[in-house]
Amino acid sequence: MxxxxxxxxxxxxxxxxxxxxxxxxxxxxxxxxxxxxxxxxxxxxxxxxxxxxxxxxxxxxxxxxxxxxxxxxxxxxxxxxxxxxxxxxxxxxxxxxxxxxxxxxxxxxxxxxxxxxxxxxxxxxxxxxxxxxxxxxIPELESEISIINGPQYSYTLTWLQSLTGILERMQMYRSAEAQEVLLEWVKERQELRAQTKNLFNPYFGSLFRSYHNPTYFSRRLSRLADVYMTSVACLLNYDLGYTFFPRRTPMQHEAPLWIDQLCSGCTKTPFLDDMSNIR
Incomplete structure (x- = not known):
């Protein structure tokens, strides 16, 4: 230690x-x-x-x-x-x-x-x-968690994910009017991606994620550490017999079930009831 x-x-x-x-x-x-x-x-x-x-x-x-x-x-x-x-x-x-x-x-x-x-x-x-x-x-984790739990990040990420899902389903419409709307949505999505990244750091974003991809540091951390935290004192919040189970991350070919997203902390996101029907 x-x-x-x-x-x-x-x-x-x-x-x-x-x-x-x-x-x-x-x-x-x-x-x-x-x-x-x-x-x-x-x-x-x-x-x-x-x-x-x-x-x-x-x-x-x-x-x-x-x-x-x-x-x-x-x-x-x-x-x-x-x-x-x-x-x-x-x-x-x-x-x-x-x-x-x-x-x-x-x-x-x-x-x-x-x-x-x-x-x-x-x-x-x-x-x-x-x-x-x-x-x-990882001491830097404290500031990242503070940002993730903030209302601005929660709102921006929720709308970004929802807008991405809408684009995937609506791009089949090829009319000129539909294409104009889709281009506006693509532009808005790019702005949302930049906003979520800049909330952490305007130069390189989060220590753990680059847009939707985990960073190299994050991948190596997942390989070499069973758990990570800001301080060993974080364990005082848990019983000594507590078991930390690994989270299941959907692969690209797997359907991301909504319950998986609930397990990762999205229960605190705004407008969850309105977004729950977007599949």
Whole structure:
């Protein structure tokens, strides 16, 4: 778990939540200034909240290089050079590597959930090579969700989807009058597409979507992360036994059922009753 993201109170609450549920926790960080920072975020007894603490892990080589051994540090931050044959709770270890970590802890497979804020240096090797579950921390998600939940985005997207459906069904009419109306609708649709994109960022739009297509970042995120959120503290809104099921996304050849759209959050969109008959 990379503890560099999140506010102190929420991180402490989150970690205590795991500890009270007897969930094994470990912290892997690049920083060597762990004591002052963790004391500020978690309190003076922060080491009691983790089963394993590793500093200066040198990620991402920590996950790929098996040459660097673990070295235990004393209270003054000095390295002790005896061989590390076990990782003890309450101690702080420097560097090391994932392969030795797996041997010493036995934490293998899909029973491990690791949180990180970089999908390549933190998550890629863990999920592709070792089968760990992964959670991505994406602070930018907070502003995107705020925009998505806003009335302007909801209205614009609802009308954009509806107008697209109307165009698909009405373009068969070939009269001059019908074609004139269709051209106006096409122009309006282009304007709506630009509006939905510019709501996020006038230069490149959403971090997760380019018009109707997911971005490259979004596709890699879906491949390398089982869940993603703005902070690990978001999990405090759920019971520890809660299961996050994957959402079904219709393929191009599949009919998008309205119930699928309801599951994705369209129950909050305006004029839903009026739009429900547009198929």
């Amino acid at each position: 990379d503890m560099s993201r999140g506010t102190p109170d929420l991180l402490q609450h989150f970690t205590l939540w795991f500890v009270q549920a007897n969930v094994l926790c470990h912290s892997v960080t690049l920083s060597n200034h762990r004591n002052k920072g963790m004391t500020h975020m978690m309190g003076p007894d922060w080491k009691d909240l983790f089963d394993v603490v590793i500093v200066q892990a040198d990620k991402p080589t920590f996950f790929t290089d098996g040459a660097k051994p673990f070295r235990r540090m004393d209270e003054r931050g000095n390295l002790l050079w005896e061989k590390t044959d076990r990782l003890e709770k309450g101690q702080v270890y420097q560097q090391g590597n994932l392969y030795e970590f797996l041997q010493l802890t036995g934490w293998v497979g899909s029973g491990v959930l690791y949180f990180g804020d970089h999908i390549y240096s933190d998550l890629a090797d863990l999920t592709l090579r070792h089968g760990w579950r992964t959670g991505a921390i």
